[in-house]
Amino acid sequence: MIELSHVTKRFGDEMAVDDVSFKVAKGEFCALVGTSGCGKSTTLRMINRLLEHSEGEILLDGQPIRDFDAVQLRRRIGYVIQSTGLFPHWTVARNIGLVPRLLKWPSTKVHSRVEQLMHLLGLPVGEFAHKFPHQLSGGQAQRVGVARALAADPDILLMDEPFGALDPITREKLQEELRALQSRLHKTIVFVTHDIDEALQLANHLVVMRAGRVVQQGTPLELLHHPADKFVESMLGGVERGLKQAGLTRVADHMLPLSPTLPAQSRVPSSMSLRQALSVMLRDHTERLTVVDPHDMPVGELSMRKLIREPKADQGHDREH
Amino acid sequence: MSLKDAMPVEKGRLSWFSPNWVLLLLSTIALGAFFGLETASVAPNRIVSGTGYLVFSALGWQGALLGMVLILALIGFSCIAECQEYRDAYKAMLVIVMALLALMPFALMVATSRLVDSDLPQARLGIGAGFWVTLFVLLLALVELRTRLALARIWSWSLLLPIGLLWWLCLSLWLEPLALMREYHSRSEQFSEAFRQHLELVGTAVGVSLMLGMGLALLMRRYPRSQKAAFAILNFLQTIPSLALFGLLLAPLAWLAANLPLAASLGISGIGWAPALVALVAYSLLPMVRNTFIALEEVSPAVIDAAYGMGMDTRQVFLQVRLPLALPVMLEGVRITTVQAIGLTTVAALIGAGGFGTFVFQGLGQAAMDMVLLGALPILLMASVADALLGAVSDFLRPGGAK
Numbered sequence: 052m053i054e055l056s057h058v059t060k061r062f063g064d065e066m067a068v069d070d071v072s073f074k075v076a077k078g079e080f081c082a083l084v085g086t087s088g089c090g091k092s093t094t095l096r097m098i099n100r101l102l103e104h105s106e107g108e109i110l111l112d113g114q115p116i117r118d119f120d121a122v123q124l125r126r127r128i129g130y131v132i133q134s135t136g137l138f139p140h141w142t143v144a145r146n147i148g149l150v151p152r153l154l155k156w157p158s159t160k161v162h163s164r165v166e167q168l169m170h171l172l173g174l175p176v177g178e179f180a181h182k183f184p185h186q187l188s189g190g191q192a193q194r195v196g197v198a199r200a201l202a203a204d205p206d207i208l209l210m211d212e213p214f215g216a217l218d219p220i221t222r223e224k225l226q227e228e229l230r231a232l233q234s235r236l237h238k239t240i241v242f243v244t245h246d247i248d249e250a251l252q253l254a255n256h257l258v259v260m261r262a263g264r265v266v267q268q269g270t271p272l273e274l275l276h277h278p279a280d281k282f283v284e285s286m287l288g289g290v291e292r293g294l295k296q297a298g299l300t301r302v303a304d305h306m307l308p309l310s311p312t313l314p315a316q317s318r319v320p321s322s323m324s325l326r327q328a329l330s331v332m333l334r335d336h337t338e339r340l341t342v343v344d345p346h347d348m349p350v351g352e353l354s355m356r357k358l359i360r361e362p363k364a365d366q367g368h369d370r371e372h
Numbered sequence: 373m374s375l376k377d378a379m380p381v382e383k384g385r386l387s388w389f390s391p392n393w394v395l396l397l398l399s400t401i402a403l404g405a406f407f408g409l410e411t412a413s414v415a416p417n418r419i420v421s422g423t424g425y426l427v428f429s430a431l432g433w434q435g436a437l438l439g440m441v442l443i444l445a446l447i448g449f450s451c452i453a454e455c456q457e458y459r460d461a462y463k464a465m466l467v468i469v470m471a472l473l474a475l476m477p478f479a480l481m482v483a484t485s486r487l488v489d490s491d492l493p494q495a496r497l498g499i500g501a502g503f504w505v506t507l508f509v510l511l512l513a514l515v516e517l518r519t520r521l522a523l524a525r526i527w528s529w530s531l532l533l534p535i536g537l538l539w540w541l542c543l544s545l546w547l548e549p550l551a552l553m554r555e556y557h558s559r560s561e562q563f564s565e566a567f568r569q570h571l572e573l574v575g576t577a578v579g580v581s582l583m584l585g586m587g588l589a590l591l592m593r594r595y596p597r598s599q600k601a602a603f604a605i606l607n608f609l610q611t612i613p614s615l616a617l618f619g620l621l622l623a624p625l626a627w628l629a630a631n632l633p634l635a636a637s638l639g640i641s642g643i644g645w646a647p648a649l650v651a652l653v654a655y656s657l658l659p660m661v662r663n664t665f666i667a668l669e670e671v672s673p674a675v676i677d678a679a680y681g682m683g684m685d686t687r688q689v690f691l692q693v694r695l696p697l698a699l700p701v702m703l704e705g706v707r708i709t710t711v712q713a714i715g716l717t718t719v720a721a722l723i724g725a726g727g728f729g730t731f732v733f734q735g736l737g738q739a740a741m742d743m744v745l746l747g748a749l750p751i752l753l754m755a756s757v758a759d760a761l762l763g764a765v766s767d768f769l770r771p772g773g774a775k
Binding site: 099101122123124125126127130132133134135136137138139140149150153199209 | 672674675677678679680681682683684685688693696697
């Protein structure tokens with residue numbers, strides 16, 4: 052568990068981070084969101100002591116991080132950055148094995164761990180182990196970056212805009228993979244991004260920052276339902292908030308039993324997001340959709356009229372619940 | 373009908389004429405020099421200036437014909453080099469150039485047997501302008517061919533090595549009457565002594581400036597405020613003319629030798645190796661410090677950030693990340709410094725430091741061009757070999773073979 056209480060960071064007279072407090076419970080995925088220069092990266096870098104905080108306290112499993120040796124602390128925390136920071140003079144395998152080797156694992160153990168991680172991240176060992184970073188695509192390099200961060204099996208993972216430099220398609224793919232990875236590994240993740248969609252998709256706790264201060268924090272749906280001020284609201288997409296909210300719920304949550312009338316022509320799988328289902332309605336000029344299970348069997352229907360009449364409080368549940 | 377047939381044919385234009393202009397120019401110059409300039413000159417002894425001979429009298433009509441055919445073939449191939457249908461033109465040219473280079477020492481042997489009167493024991497054969505220009509132009513052509521054929525460094529060296537060996541064999545076994553060899557034979561001991569001195573001076577200067585340069589670069593990284601001043605001083609040192617610097621060092625070193633018994637016993641004096649070494653180190657510092665400093669400074673901050681973030685300590689970051697990544701650029705500094713020092717050491721002969729410069733300046737004094745060459749050619753060779761070797765090492769150390 053990570054806990055920041057009243058943390059402040061000053062560079063000279065400039066206040067980079069001002070009285071920031073938040074908690075990340077074990078296994079939780081926390082996203083720090085904000086425009087560039089809002090202090091989110093600075094906050095992240097204080098957690099692994101790449102920067103020392105000026106005031107306040109940062110606790111790791113209840114213990115102040117200043118009690119640990121900075122170098123030892125960092126070896127316990129995975130760290131992924133935007134430009135990957137892979138060592139260009141080392142092979143992929145050697146890059147991934149970095150932290151285990153720093154921790155003086157026996158070489159056979161390092162070797163098998165590297166192979167295990169390459170499998171986990173979809174990097175065929177035969178093809179990639181002996182490649183150098185400059186021979187990789189952006190997406191592959193970032194996979195290696197994530198593998199390197201996970202190498203010594205840390206409980207905590209810090210990620211600083213890891214997908215910021217990737218093209219949209221690769222980014223989406225890696226986001227999907229990270230979500231799948233997280234559902235298996237249950238790491239405690241602090242993730243810095245300026246992309247609110249990325250944050251809404253991945254995190255179950257959002258911390259919105261502005262000019263070094265926390266403006267609002269909560270679950271994605273809490274923020275979408277009750278943005279604290281105009282800044283958070285515009286951050287969340289202004290009038291498009293409704294769609295973003297729909298993007299976080301599944302068709303299954305809003306499905307009605309099949310009505311006795313003629314079923315609608317357009318079909319959508321129940322695992323689809325509500326946002327995509329609305330898009331299908333617009334595309335097919337229909338206000339009713341037939342919901343099908345993975346075997347294409349109708350299991351219910353979705354009606355635009357009924358959706359609009361749903362009481363606000365019931366509007367979906369957080370996906371993670 | 374293929375796409376090619378459908379293309380309009382340009383009438384009135386020679387379809388095969390798509391030359392490599394560089395090689396065409398070079399081979400034309402070679403042809404001109406081969407016939408227009410003196411191939412060799414013969415002098416009965418060291419003092420009398422020689423009589424020049426053109427290619428027909430030096431090599432006979434057979435030799436002239438063989439040379440002409442080969443050079444004309446070069447011209448021909450360079451005219452079609454860029455043509456799609458003749459992809460192997462460059463390879464053919466490489467073979468011809470190598471053949472020409474290999475034949476040149478034999479041409480000298482032919483000229484010797486034809487021109488030098490064996491009854492005159494002091495008679496000597498001078499290499500003429502035509503020969504030198506042809507050799508130079510062929511080497512330039514080799515550089516161009518290497519780029520065109522994208523030959524790896526190691527390849528071009530393995531091609532040049534047997535030719536170098538052949539030259540060496542011919543020179544040492546059969547080319548006794550060559551003026552250059554006569555000069556060498558009359559002072560072969562001085563020659564090896566000069567070689568040793570030259571190597572020692574360059575080696576020590578590069579070694580010392582490498583240590584000092586590393587130290588200075590590290591200090592400048594630690595105290596950023598000193599950078600401007602340090603670079604200003606090093607730049608200033610670089611602008612002093614080398615002879616002036618030797619002169620400037622004369623007085624303080626002489627004083628040191630006179631007043632410090634230890635200095636005198638070490639062989640330090642106003643002239644000789646001590647001022648030469650100090651001056652060489654002073655000149656070598658700028659390229660060394662600049663390259664080391666920039667190399668260390670320019671390692672990607674993201675990589676350094678990641679290194680610390682992964683939990684490397686300061687020492688590990690420096691030794692395992694910063695230094696290895698900076699090494700190729702640092703070696704580039706060593707390469708520049710070494711080549712520069714090999715050249716500068718020539719001048720050091722003027723203050724009695726020895727080295728190949730001795731021959732150059734003695735030769736100039738006696739108007740004996742062959743003796744100047746005896747000093748200048750080894751310097752040229754040393755510089756190219758040092759350049760190539762250090763360049764290869766630097767290539768080898770680039771991360772993951774990245775260029």
